[in-house]
Amino acid sequence: MADSSTALNSAAQYSTALSSTALMTDMYEYTMLDAALRDGTAQRQCVFEVFTRHLPEGRRYGVVAGTGRILDALERFRLGDGELKFLSDRGIVGRKTIDWLEHFRFSGSIIGYREGEMFFPNSPILQVEGTFGECTLLETLILSILNYDSAVASAASRMVTSAKNRPCMDMGGRRTNEWAAVAASRAAIIGGFQGTANLLAAQCYDLKAIGTAAHCFTLVHDSERDAFQAQIDALGKNTTLLVDTYNIEEAVKTAVEVAGPELGGVRIDSGDLASLAQRVRNQLDALGAKNTKITVTNDLDEYALAALQSAPVDSYGVGTMLVTGSGAPTCAMVYKLAERENSAGVMQPVAKKSKDKASVPGRKLAYRSYEYSLADCEHVISGSEASLADYQMPESWKDLLVSYVDHGSIDAHYQGHDAIMNAQAYRAQALAELPITAQSLMKGDPAIPTEVTVL
Amino acid sequence: MADSSTALNSAAQYSTALSSTALMTDMYEYTMLDAALRDGTAQRQCVFEVFTRHLPEGRRYGVVAGTGRILDALERFRLGDGELKFLSDRGIVGRKTIDWLEHFRFSGSIIGYREGEMFFPNSPILQVEGTFGECTLLETLILSILNYDSAVASAASRMVTSAKNRPCMDMGGRRTNEWAAVAASRAAIIGGFQGTANLLAAQCYDLKAIGTAAHCFTLVHDSERDAFQAQIDALGKNTTLLVDTYNIEEAVKTAVEVAGPELGGVRIDSGDLASLAQRVRNQLDALGAKNTKITVTNDLDEYALAALQSAPVDSYGVGTMLVTGSGAPTCAMVYKLAERENSAGVMQPVAKKSKDKASVPGRKLAYRSYEYSLADCEHVISGSEASLADYQMPESWKDLLVSYVDHGSIDAHYQGHDAIMNAQAYRAQALAELPITAQSLMKGDPAIPTEVTVL
Incomplete structure (x- = not known):
């Protein structure tokens, strides 16, 4: 030994x-x-x-x-x-x-x-x-870097094609090694992604960082309204509120009540994303929040993105399938x-x-x-x-x-x-x-x- | 931006x-x-x-x-x-x-x-x-670590079960991110692997490191005999010689000529591993090298290891499928x-x-x-x-x-x-x-x- x-x-x-x-x-x-x-x-x-x-x-x-x-x-x-x-x-x-x-x-x-x-x-x-x-x-090091980074960039590129003109954002750090996450963010940008949730990648490579709040932020508050209010107080009305912690329809109503029609965006992270996006879009429009964007995030891959092309979605957050190369991790x-x-x-x-x-x-x-x-x-x-x-x-x-x-x-x-x-x-x-x-x-x-x- | x-x-x-x-x-x-x-x-x-x-x-x-x-x-x-x-x-x-x-x-x-x-x-x-x-x-960091390390340990455990009493060695570093490789080595050991090729993992966690030579070492020499001689001069007769760069039968003959029957081991990295191992075992035995071990390495996973149970193999080197969780990288x-x-x-x-x-x-x-x-x-x-x-x-x-x-x-x-x-x-x-x-x-x-x- x-x-x-x-x-x-x-x-x-x-x-x-x-x-x-x-x-x-x-x-x-x-x-x-x-x-x-x-x-x-x-x-x-x-x-x-x-x-x-x-x-x-x-x-x-x-x-x-x-x-x-x-x-x-x-x-x-x-x-x-x-x-x-x-x-x-x-x-x-x-x-x-x-x-x-x-x-x-x-x-x-x-x-x-x-x-x-x-x-x-x-x-x-x-x-x-x-x-x-x-x-x-240099053999091992060169192969480690090229094999992983190219796997992620290759998957990212297919996703970006499926997403057409809608921006894709990397949110996959939690589903791969903590250092691989940094490399994945960089590779995702090369593959056509527009930003990353990963702060170390943002720091190392001066990339655009994105992200607002998770379900725990809503849950730690006594009410969803309190959570939305706290987020808007800190991040402004242009922030993106996560609306699927309890009931999406009520959350969207509360969100617009709290932020007004200037609300930047809402995020949906579960369920049938296409039909939910459609309902939420209609609800937002009816509430006068016609410029409020819709982001969806939930085990997306290039096939799911292709299926969402006709849904009223403005941007995508992609996680697991990006950082694992969408079935081809090397x-x-x-x-x-x-x-x-x-x-x-x-x-x-x-x-x-x-x-x-x-x-x-x-x-x-x-x-x-x-x-x-x-x-x-x-x-x-x-x-x-x-x-x-x-x-x-x-x-x-x-x-x-x-x-x-x-x-x-x-x-x-x-x-x-x-x-x-x-x-x-x-x-x-x-x-x-x-x-x-x-x-x-x-x-x-x-x-x-x-x-x-x-x- | x-x-x-x-x-x-x-x-x-x-x-x-x-x-x-x-x-x-x-x-x-x-x-x-x-x-x-x-x-x-x-x-x-x-x-x-x-x-x-x-x-x-x-x-x-x-x-x-x-x-x-x-x-x-x-x-x-x-x-x-x-x-x-x-x-x-x-x-x-x-x-x-x-x-x-x-x-x-x-x-x-x-x-x-x-x-x-x-x-x-x-x-x-x-x-x-x-x-x-x-x-x-702590959320992202904890998830990154547990999701990747547990994926590798879970795959390793299945491989170790399939390998029965034969030691499995991690050789996967080149097929995953260079830092993930270090974590993978550690997780592989937890999953039952006996050693790793990765030196940083060996250093960080005081693990057993393994490895001798690749095909390029044979190729850089003017002849296979020169390469084997050089390796034995440096690493001793107990080393493992890679025998499939040109013709396996000739290489085994040369290996035993150069090292004598005390040769530690041979490695086969291509072809139908079970039948090659059988032929090489018979050849080694005929040459009096009855204690020379056989290691095989070539895109192994738990299914391949199970199929090799009746072949006369002494140890396995596992790469890609280990560090990518054998189909489940997270x-x-x-x-x-x-x-x-x-x-x-x-x-x-x-x-x-x-x-x-x-x-x-x-x-x-x-x-x-x-x-x-x-x-x-x-x-x-x-x-x-x-x-x-x-x-x-x-x-x-x-x-x-x-x-x-x-x-x-x-x-x-x-x-x-x-x-x-x-x-x-x-x-x-x-x-x-x-x-x-x-x-x-x-x-x-x-x-x-x-x-x-x-x-």
Whole structure:
């Protein structure tokens, strides 16, 4: 069993551990590094590729999200005394590796799809180039981020399509891990959501935060009227009152009595949302509250949102199904060695031949071709550094790869709030350029095929 | 849109934010606090209850996990300058609330099910008692932790049952959010797993870490033999060699040639695992490597593990399906106000009446009854503080509630490594006390019914 001296015993140690991302990884990344440093292969130049072999069943496309978070995590991929002591005390790596890790900074390069970009089976979403040692260490962390964030952004994108022009808001934090919640908020915005209930996400990424009150606020008061009055006193008449704690009709009546027709909105969180929204709309109109908005929230997913299109709803709060990827909580992305230097110093495409899990050897170029302004094919061109050097794409294709990290230098343009909003806009445009079948909720093939060419 | 001055612009600010859990919450918890402080209801004593209305479809039981992490998070639920400035700059709460938050420490009490305990629909998994203000702030964080951790522990428990006496190892970190991965490792251990690949989890909770090498390690070398030799040089002959990068039969031959019959183990990560394990076992035995273990890893879930029972496998590595709850990535737990002080200072049971989402008013006691040493019913006794005060449980029942926090004082017995191992042992015992149908993978009703009595 584990040696108890390696545990984090105080909140202070825990906080210190939080500031490094270097142990957010599987042990074998470090044991491989250790073995590769001994025999020199750790210094071989390598290209690793992130892709998925298939989309979740019946999905037409995926949306890339998380790359900006990878850049953030890369900045904090440092080993301090705590991390080094842990690796040493546990005997995971030897003395020579500890010395190497002490000064570790990723000095390689990363290219990949934009956040907000559509992806399909075999799309080379990210490629990491550097020494075997430095690229190996990043595997788990990169996959964790891309697999989860892209799952959420992909689900969000389908929901936003179903919601048409009505804003979708992320309220899912409580239904996923507390840190995943923060990543989910960010990914939801990339997928087209307009705001989030999660405050840490709002703080970290400067996102719009939303939310007013829950049922407990009504219940803690002696009457619903007291609760509504208290909320309006604190938040003003433009607030949204939750009207389904007891009886919706009475609540709506009370709400308008207390706030007047300037009431900002009401929220319905249970029952048959379409018919309730219709009744509440009619009641609000009859009470003169014609501008009071209706928000609905109750286990919504893209199918429920599609079913609500004709109901008089103004915005949606989506929770569980957003943060769990609407049935596909991960993207099955993998991180595979595609090209590496041999003992003679020459770069060579490589690939495993495992049954059902074979991959295409070689580094990748990626393009999308169009016919009459609509995408018709994803083109993946695979080869060695040498064979791809002179490749010229046809003029009408779009190059899908951008540079995120150049020899250790991170392009800050892809980090922070603006990058998220750029990704949100990019996703809307890229989806609009796909054949309209991409927007179908019916299960089927990917919206466009992926053609892999080995040069 | 958000005011950009509230964003975290540097790694240092980010690290500081990481050390507090106070913004890992939905905005409405703070707006409710703000409104309740204005009208005095924030000081009303309350009891909130965490429960789920249903298990995932067809599941027979759930396993509680995450409570120890809630205690850790509670210690870090402090608002420093960064959190207060954010809430203030965004106008989420007013000046009076900022003052209140500056000195915020949870001073209430928490009781609940043990980690590792079985739970069913309406089991009162956690009850939080304190003022409305302090209990409200914890809602999102408590639910995030319990919903995810219990989903993973519940899936893990089914897998461990299917694996019989063969150890299961968590290798799922790459298929979920990077922080969720840490929580998943901990929850997997509670569910009966024996180790984890995740190093941060191993560090934070002093867990056994496992892992040796991936396909890229074989591929980066000029030959499979070179890779095996390098791994053995670094990790010794007792290591586990991955044998399915090219041709399994050749790899096994090479592995035993390089390591000799003392080779610790081989790992197979693709193809038809049962028949491959059988062939590899026969080959190893023929080569004299009779003690060399076989580990298999490839999209395993509880059904795949059950199908592998007759194959000569020694241990399992489980990834995706573990960390995504094997089809149920969240537990649908909710946090509901069950009892509160009225304006006269008297505690009263309360509950919302929302359609399909009504809850049972009143604080809860919880017991399990047994017949011939097997559990036959979960008993939830609901009432007011007064009506429950004199309740005497029948002698043969087991009291399911323990005290985690007493008036702000955390029972450290439920935190850290030992608590996890205690929970692991408790889960095995509690599962063994359920009717054997609990261990069935067939979809069906909960293993025992829940009887709710309102006093």
